[in-house]
Every structure is written in structure tokens, then in C-alpha cells.
Amino acid sequence: DGGITQSPKYLFRKEGQNVTLSCEQNLNHDAMYWYRQDPGQGLRLIYYSQIVNDFQKGDIAEGYSVSREKKESFPLTVTSAQKNPTAFYLCASSIEGGTEAFFGQGTRLTVV
Amino acid sequence: ILNVEQSPQSLHVQEGDSTNFTCSFPSSNFYALHWYRWETAKSPEALFVMTLNGDEKKKGRISATLNTKEGYSYLYIKGSQPEDSATYLCAFIGGSQGNLIFGKGTKLSVKP
Numbered sequence: 001d002g003g004i005t006q007s008p009k010y011l012f013r014k015e016g017q018n019v020t021l022s023c024e025q026n027l028n029h030d031a032m033y034w035y036r037q038d039p040g041q042g043l044r045l046i047y048y049s050q051i052v053n054d055f056q057k058g059d060i061a062e063g064y065s066v067s068r069e070k071k072e073s074f075p076l077t078v079t080s081a082q083k084n085p086t087a088f089y090l091c092a093s094s095i096e097g098g099t100e101a102f103f104g105q106g107t108r109l110t111v112v
Numbered sequence: 113i114l115n116v117e118q119s120p121q122s123l124h125v126q127e128g129d130s131t132n133f134t135c136s137f138p139s140s141n142f143y144a145l146h147w148y149r150w151e152t153a154k155s156p157e158a159l160f161v162m163t164l165n166g167d168e169k170k171k172g173r174i175s176a177t178l179n180t181k182e183g184y185s186y187l188y189i190k191g192s193q194p195e196d197s198a199t200y201l202c203a204f205i206g207g208s209q210g211n212l213i214f215g216k217g218t219k220l221s222v223k224p
Contacts, residue, residue: 031210042116042216043201050210058211090156097210098144101203103155 006104023091032074118215133218135202139183
């Protein structure tokens with residue numbers, strides 16, 4: 001089955017530790033995105049990538065880093081510089097920028 | 113930061129009622145407008161991808177209209193059913209960058 005997979009579903013980390021969230025897709029999509037959701041807020045764009053080996057900052061990129069070494073993978077690292085990392089993170093992909101997006105199930109990160 | 117506004121924030125209706133929501137977006141540099149449905153414990157799923165001013169799209173009891181000149185889109189649900197309960201998100205895509213900018217969503221609850 002084609003789809004987009006995020007792992008793990010729940011993640012706990014101690015404050016000050018970097019953590020990497022996985023996002024894999026087998027849909028052969030060029031574009032991939034990372035969003036963050038906080039209570040009462042909409043989905044806010046962290047980073048996006050239109051093509052392999054290229055990515056751009058979204059509205060709230062500070063404290064995050066990404067890589068796009070392979071078409072099917074777009075991991076997100078939440079660094080210790082991110083002041084409020086506890087949130088729900090959603091990954092998405094689309095054939096190309098602007099087309100229908102397909103979403104993963106999300107990762108809920110809790111930093112204690 | 114581009115602003116995408118959705119109203120109302122939440123809506124409670126009885127089964128059988130018809131309802132509608134609004135999405136407001138920048139009227140300049142328009143590329144596309146998407147509507148997504150996000151049910152609890154699931155991933156967001158695309159309802160409509162709209163690109164042309166005056167577009168009207170329909171899927172069963174759900175329909176949407178688009179006015180790019182004034183920067184708004186309406187989503188209509190005819191004869192709401194409990195299974196329509198979800199958060200409805202709109203996403204604006206501006207220019208050639210292709211990244212989706214989401215509104216905060218409208219949370220619909222349909223009581224049997």
C-alpha cells in the first residue's frame with residue numbers, strides 16, 4: 001500500500017536532547033512538508049522540500065533542522081534550541097508543490 | 113506571514129441541518145485553495161483542490177465555492193450527519209512556492 005509513514009506515534013525526551021522524527025513516503029512525491037500543531041492553533045509550517053537535496057524554511061523553522069537526501073525520506077530534528085518542542089508534528093507529501101497533500105498519522109512529542 | 117482565516121472556529125448542529133464555513137485568504141498571488149477534513153485519530157484527507165475563480169466542486173453532500181478576487185471560499189454541508197463531525201481545514205497556496213498555508217480550522221460536531 002502506498003502511503004506516508006511517521007514514526008514513532010508518541011515520543012518522550014528530556015529537555016536539552018535533540019530528537020529526530022521520521023517521515024517516509026512511497027508515493028513517489030517530490031514535495032514534502034513538516035507542520036506543527038499546538039492546542040488552539042492551526043497547522044504551522046516548519047520546513048518544506050520541493051525536491052531532493054533542497055528545502056526551505058517555513059514560518060517557524062527556528063530550533064528545527066531537516067534533510068532531504070532521498071526522495072522518500074524527510075526527517076525532522078528538533079534541537080535543544082527549540083524553546084517549546086512539546087507539540088503534535090505532522091508530515092505531508094504531494095506530487096509537487098501546490099497539489100493535494102497526503103498526511104502521515106503524526107508524532108506527538110513530549111519533552112520533560 | 114500570510115494570513116488564512118477560517119470561521120466559525122467551532123459549530124454544533126443537529127443531524128439533518130445544513131451548514132457552511134468560510135475560509136478567507138490573500139487575494140493576491142493566488143495559486144490554489146485546498147479543503148481538508150480531519151477526523152479525530154486520523155490523518156487529514158483532501159476534500160477539494162480549487163484553482164479557478166468561480167470554481168464550484170461537489171462530493172456527495174459536501175460542496176465548495178471559490179472567489180479568488182475577493183479572497184474567500186465557502187464549504188457547504190447539506191443534511192449533516194454524525195459522521196461529518198470533524199475539523200475542516202482550508203489551505204492557501206500562493207505563487208509558485210507551492211507550500212500550503214493552513215487556517216486554524218472549523219470544528220464541526222453533528223448531534224444525532
